[in-house]
Amino acid sequence: MAAVCLSLTGKTIAENLAALERYRNKVDLVELRVDWLEPEEQFLVRSFPALAGLPAILTVRRRVDCGIFDEGEGVRLVIIAKALSYARSDNRANFAYVDLEDDFRVPSIEDACRVFGTRIIRSRHYPKGMPDSLDAVWSGLSSEPGVIPKLAVTPQGSEDLASLISWAKTLPPRDRIVVGMGDYGYPTRILSSRLGSMLSYSSALSFGMPTAAPGHIDPDKFADTYRGRETTKDSTVYALGGGRSVIGSKSPALHNQAFREAGIDAVYVPFPSDSAKGFFDAIESAGARGAAVTVPLKEAIIPYLCCTSSEVDDIGACNTILKTDSGWEGFNTDASGFERSLLEFLGRDSLDGMRVTLVGAGGAAKSVALVLSRNRASCVILNRSVSKAKSLANRYGFRWGPCDDRSLDLVADHGDLIVQATSVGMTGGTPGDPLDWYEFQGREAVFDLVYRPERTELLTRAEKAGCRVCNGYPMLCHQAAEQFRIWTGLTPPEVYRGEG
Numbered sequence: 001m002a003a004v005c006l007s008l009t010g011k012t013i014a015e016n017l018a019a020l021e022r023y024r025n026k027v028d029l030v031e032l033r034v035d036w037l038e039p040e041e042q043f044l045v046r047s048f049p050a051l052a053g054l055p056a057i058l059t060v061r062r063r064v065d066c067g068i069f070d071e072g073e074g075v076r077l078v079i080i081a082k083a084l085s086y087a088r089s090d091n092r093a094n095f096a097y098v099d100l101e102d103d104f105r106v107p108s109i110e111d112a113c114r115v116f117g118t119r120i121i122r123s124r125h126y127p128k129g130m131p132d133s134l135d136a137v138w139s140g141l142s143s144e145p146g147v148i149p150k151l152a153v154t155p156q157g158s159e160d161l162a163s164l165i166s167w168a169k170t171l172p173p174r175d176r177i178v179v180g181m182g183d184y185g186y187p188t189r190i191l192s193s194r195l196g197s198m199l200s201y202s203s204a205l206s207f208g209m210p211t212a213a214p215g216h217i218d219p220d221k222f223a224d225t226y227r228g229r230e231t232t233k234d235s236t237v238y239a240l241g242g243g244r245s246v247i248g249s250k251s252p253a254l255h256n257q258a259f260r261e262a263g264i265d266a267v268y269v270p271f272p273s274d275s276a277k278g279f280f281d282a283i284e285s286a287g288a289r290g291a292a293v294t295v296p297l298k299e300a301i302i303p304y305l306c307c308t309s310s311e312v313d314d315i316g317a318c319n320t321i322l323k324t325d326s327g328w329e330g331f332n333t334d335a336s337g338f339e340r341s342l343l344e345f346l347g348r349d350s351l352d353g354m355r356v357t358l359v360g361a362g363g364a365a366k367s368v369a370l371v372l373s374r375n376r377a378s379c380v381i382l383n384r385s386v387s388k389a390k391s392l393a394n395r396y397g398f399r400w401g402p403c404d405d406r407s408l409d410l411v412a413d414h415g416d417l418i419v420q421a422t423s424v425g426m427t428g429g430t431p432g433d434p435l436d437w438y439e440f441q442g443r444e445a446v447f448d449l450v451y452r453p454e455r456t457e458l459l460t461r462a463e464k465a466g467c468r469v470c471n472g473y474p475m476l477c478h479q480a481a482e483q484f485r486i487w488t489g490l491t492p493p494e495v496y497r498g499e500g
């Protein structure tokens, strides 16, 4: 397990100490980001290590290196020199580490560090991308004896992330820090020990402090959602692949809690991905054994699979993969997850005789359509792009129409159940209500596949009109339980019982 370092970005020492108290039992060391302090506080940092009571890193980060310090190198040198000035009698009163960038070479500071027992972290930051040669940069950083080399790069896509992880795994053992910043680097925050990093940086986000660098995770989330303090470099990795929104998914809280409850040494990690190939490269480099896959990769991953379940073939979308000796096998648990949560919501065994409106014709709607068909519902599919509604409807002998007021009669005729399966209304997606032209009568049951926010505009309106409503959280839980079964072969634990 890598140590957790809390990077403090408060304006005052007192504010930083208050944040540290909030997370004290979830962090191992602390980084004082002097660049975030008010100017008058920047010269008072000498007292910080003793007050913090944890090993402390001194860092004065310039803007070009992802910090906010812009008062010039002279002032920076004075701040560092003052902060390191000695307390020979008690080493715990000194900074344990000082982060000095690759171009900050001041022999008198380096001598002082040796005398006072402060270890140098020799760092290089790439806030906008990756260097041409990781090896070349690394050899510059790691040439001095006794220093801790630190390289922080910003992968521009999942293939960059894959090369970073693969490269880090080839490095010989020594104290070092390797970080992928930004969304595509997010997995390196959780899997830092796999990259051989001695620590993972974290920011006091739930305390209300700004993030110290792009992609930092709060210590609570790191420990609770991502099992960051329970897993090691040898833990089994499961991934969540999809667009950048996977960082906000609720599925890590579910799966990681399930692994915890089942006593399985595994961790489930979001991998924001910009292509199916990049996604596979990245999870292969991390040694993942399985993955959940979401928008927009559910169809794009299919050509990379060695075999697919009949549901994947019927639906044309895959949301779960498992590594086997022959390659990656693909499954679809969306359909069964939706089916189970829908029947529970309605309190029925089938949809026989029900008249249903399905809104949407994308990947999620395809799973819904299969379930509606196999449960013998009479259905109309409405979609912004009418041609997609038509082609999905034709597969199952359903009716179809545009998603606007020209379809009022169709909805009136298929109003027992309305299923919303577009991405409209989802946190981070297109805001709005795709049925804003339709007035709920109060007799419709309404199921919205979106679970973030808990109540979309559409669900709020339906509920006000007296409709029974359900969001996508129970479906998320049921489909996740099925994923757990596929990955582990075990009965899913209680945590997957969700209520919408």
Ligand code: ATR
Binding pocket: 295, 296, 298, 359, 360, 361, 362, 363, 364, 365, 383, 384, 385, 386, 388, 421, 422, 423, 424, 430, 434
């Ligand atoms: P998913 O896998 O989540 O279903 P998808 O396959 O991209 O993602 O499908 C998104 C669905 O949301 C589609 O039905 C899409 O309509 P189009 O087929 O016309 O694109 C629908 N959708 C997305 N944005 C929309 C918007 N702003 N208004 C109406 N429908 C929208």
